[in-house]
Amino acid sequence: MSVAADSPATSGRSPSRPRRRFAAAEAWFYLAPGISIVALVMLVPLAVGISFSFQNYVIFRPMSRGWNGVENYIDLWTDRTFWLALANTARWTFWSVAFQLGLGLGLALILNKPFPGRAVFQSLVFLPWAVPTFLSGLNWQWLFNPIVSPLPAWLTAVGVLDAPRNILSDPDLALYGPITAMIWWGVPFFAITLLAALRSIPQDLYEAASIDGASAWQSFRHITVPFLMPMITITILLRTVWVANSPDLIFVMTEGGPANSSQTLPNYVFTSAYKSMDFGYASALATVLMVLLVMYSVLLLFIRGRLGQ
């Protein structure tokens, strides 16, 4: 009955000051475990990493460790491999995401129409997503090997290559090996998300449009695309960040070679840190990559906000 006893004092009025302060404290209390874990595994390493980028920190030379200002960034500015890796990152990300989007949208449109055997086809399409990237990298490495795989011979037959050789060992083409693997591996993600978005479009809008005289292309252009746009933007955003950040396929298939020709920034970070053992320089590279991705995300969200109006 104690509840009934003190309820007249508070009921019908806004809670008193200490009460409100207690409510705020209570919320923070519940959030605390989550916040501390995020801080521990993300914010602290991030701060430590950024601080490394302003230090001379090479594992082989522990005696010369110390703050060195922006020296790492100046080195980076004059490092040709950095600029190559930056350009490769852009190329790698653009082609991977562009083809994943195009093929994923195509698959989603096909799977959105009923046809016999759709359920089987649908699960097959989503299969690559379940394969570990490491394994798919190894598989594609073999597929590009002219000794064990017919793929180079086929590429030659259709005129893409002049002779059946391994593109992974060609400095001009090496990057397109991992890009192909990445496209194959990432299409299902686009297909799944876009198929879900397609299924949420009310069918009667298409009926109304067909009565209003819209052709199939016009329905796609004026109904499907506007409905898919938010999903497409958010998926592109997510995938761009993931693809730009992911070194594993390149590492497995080319190790950034030959002669750094397929080096992207995450790989360069990895080789700098664990082959040259230069943690300071690697941290500077990683910081640049992070800043670029944050700028990109803000820009895309801004564009999306503008389009939404």
Add this chain to the structure above:
Amino acid sequence: MAEVLLRQVVKRYGAFQAVHDFDLDIAHEEFVVFVGPSGCGKSTTLRMIAGLEEISGGEIQIGSRVVNDLPPRARNISMVFQNYALYPHMTVRQNQGFGLRMAKRPKEEIEEKVNRASKLLGLREFLSRLPAALSGGQRQRVAMGRAIVRNPDVFLFDEPLSNLDAKLRGQMRTEIKKLHDKVRTTVIYVTHDQVEAMTLADRIVVMRDGRIEQVDTPYEVFHAPASRFVAGFIGSPPMNLIEARTVADGDGISVSAPGWPALPLDPAIFGQVGPDRAVTLGLRPEAIAPERMAGSMARPLAFNADITLVEPLGGEALLFLKMGKDEITARIFRPSTRLAPERDVRFVVDLAEMHLFDAGTGARLNAPRTAIS
């Protein structure tokens, strides 16, 4: 000129036949309403006319052109959907102009036609709004505006008012009627609401189980229903339908039903009905009244009954009577005194308003009334 002709139209879904040999001629500028319970095939038929459903058999012509294999966009029709199907990402103006934009009409023409339709429908202040910012009635108007703007040969309405509340539904019904007077076009309108059918239609098509039960003017459908089904479906409250038999009664023939006195048949109307036949007797609630409140009747017959329940509705009242095993409804207009359940009340029924249907087939037995008196 856009008359719509349906010839032996059939719709099958696998083994299930949704529409059976549908035959109908709809005249230019006629307002035809398809009415029937849900699942009777009325919407399916409309969607076949629109081209949204394939036609399994037969032929549909719009304006003397066979449209069976034409896509919806080539039929020059427009349609108002039950849930409006407005494009949610377009403003009211863009929604209405969509069809013309798809047809690549010049901007000034689109602007002018959208403005004219918006003025007609009172939508001018809402042109820049998105559908989400409109009320149900306003969305309904936008859907109609979108249909009018294209200046189609035929308007199709698929249960357009069923998502509105009762009051708004009444208002929109009146507006659709007025709109048809202004924008003279052939209209095909589907509803399950017999009041909408009665008030809007030039001709009503009553459907059941994929077949036409009756095609006629609202007056004829009400006063001379072609079957027991139509009699029970049209009219509110519905007609009293009583299982009965015909019996020889002196020179003539009477209808005998449990609880009722013998109801003599008028040989001028029911001449071909023989004795000893199972029939369904149909009496509209308006044809029955307590004797003390009854107006003038053409062929009154008195009987006694108990009033078990009274539903006063203001301008009228419904009385429920116990007759044998049946409960009978009587409808009294402008009841002069307070009514209450009461035993052994003297009633009259107007035998001139009597309908008879075959108990087996449900077909109407008396000759259809041709003259409207």
